[in-house]
Amino acid sequence: MAPRIKICCISSRDEAIMAMNFGASALGLVGNMPSGPGIISDELIFDIARFVPPPIGTFLLTSETGTEQIISHHRKTNTNTIQLVDELKEGSYFEIRKQIPSVKIVQVIHVRSEASIEEALALSEHVDALLLDSGNPALDIKVLGGTGKIHDWSLSRKIVEQSNIPVFLAGGLHAGNVREALDKVQPFGLDLCSGVRTNKLLDPVKLEAFFKAALS
Numbered sequence: 001m002a003p004r005i006k007i008c009c010i011s012s013r014d015e016a017i018m019a020m021n022f023g024a025s026a027l028g029l030v031g032n033m034p035s036g037p038g039i040i041s042d043e044l045i046f047d048i049a050r051f052v053p054p055p056i057g058t059f060l061l062t063s064e065t066g067t068e069q070i071i072s073h074h075r076k077t078n079t080n081t082i083q084l085v086d087e088l089k090e091g092s093y094f095e096i097r098k099q100i101p102s103v104k105i106v107q108v109i110h111v112r113s114e115a116s117i118e119e120a121l122a123l124s125e126h127v128d129a130l131l132l133d134s135g136n137p138a139l140d141i142k143v144l145g146g147t148g149k150i151h152d153w154s155l156s157r158k159i160v161e162q163s164n165i166p167v168f169l170a171g172g173l174h175a176g177n178v179r180e181a182l183d184k185v186q187p188f189g190l191d192l193c194s195g196v197r198t199n200k201l202l203d204p205v206k207l208e209a210f211f212k213a214a215l216s
Contacts, residue, residue, distance in 0.1 A: 002215050003187060003190050003215075004025045004026065004168075004189035005023060005190050005211065006024065006027065006168060006189060007026075007027055007028065007192065007196065007207075008028030008030070008061070008170075008192065009028060009030055009038025009197070010027045010028060010029055010048060011044075012048070013048055013051050015201075015202045016052055018202055019202065020052070022204075025055075025057060025189075026056065026057030026191075027048070027052060027057065028059045028191065028193070029044075029045040029049065029059060029060055029077070031045060031063065031073060033061070033085070034063060037194065042077050043076075045079065049079045054080075057104075058079040058080050060074055060077045060082050061085055062082060062085065065087065065088060066088075066090035067088070067090060067091020067095045067096055068091065069090075070082065070084065070088075070096060071096060071100060080102075080103060081104040081106060082104070082105050083106045084105065092126075104128040104129070106127060106129045106130070106168070107123050107124075107127045107130055107131070108130075108132075108133050109123070109131070109132050109159070110134065110151075111132050111134065111155050112151070116132075116159070117159055117162070120163065121159070121162055124163050128165060128166075129167065130163060130166070130167045131169075131191055132151070132167060132168065133151075133170040133171050134150060134171030134172060148171075148172050148194040149172045150171050150173075150177070150181075153184045156185045157184060160187055166189065167187050168188060168190065168191045169181060169190055170190070170192065172195070173190055173191075173195050173210075174192070175206065176213075178190065178210060178214045179214075179216075182214065190214060196210050
């Protein structure tokens, strides 16, 4: 099965159109973050999400860590998916589902050690998909994605092998390494931002090269 491809850091309707035209099945829309690329206003996220047709996934990347704050953030944007880039510290996934049952929940796991495997498998019981990235939420200024760096793919492979839900792979992917990533990890989907950008702008040449490599 061909991998689903999510293009993140979408910053305009034009970028959304470009990504979809090349075959993206999901778009990442980055809300307020402590660091990282692609941050846009909630108003713009709402506008892009409203414009994107089904069945394309529109992922709100939120750094909120409490149930009520996450739900409030989503209601400002109205995406069909919430991507939690940090751990849920207050409330529960159940409460999120109860209040917005039609919205999918994707939990980011920042793969840093063997402990990430246990974390991922425990959280997989509560969400619709996992996304394995290369951030570090333990830093003074949290890094919650958009690093452009790969992590230990052998750990990601173990998560994919044991997970009962879809797993996306993120972190440092580009046309030159995507076949290796697919062979080593065998994820359900791929997620990338910087690997298809030039001077922070979505690059059609890099997009074409990535999709050709990923889907060949």
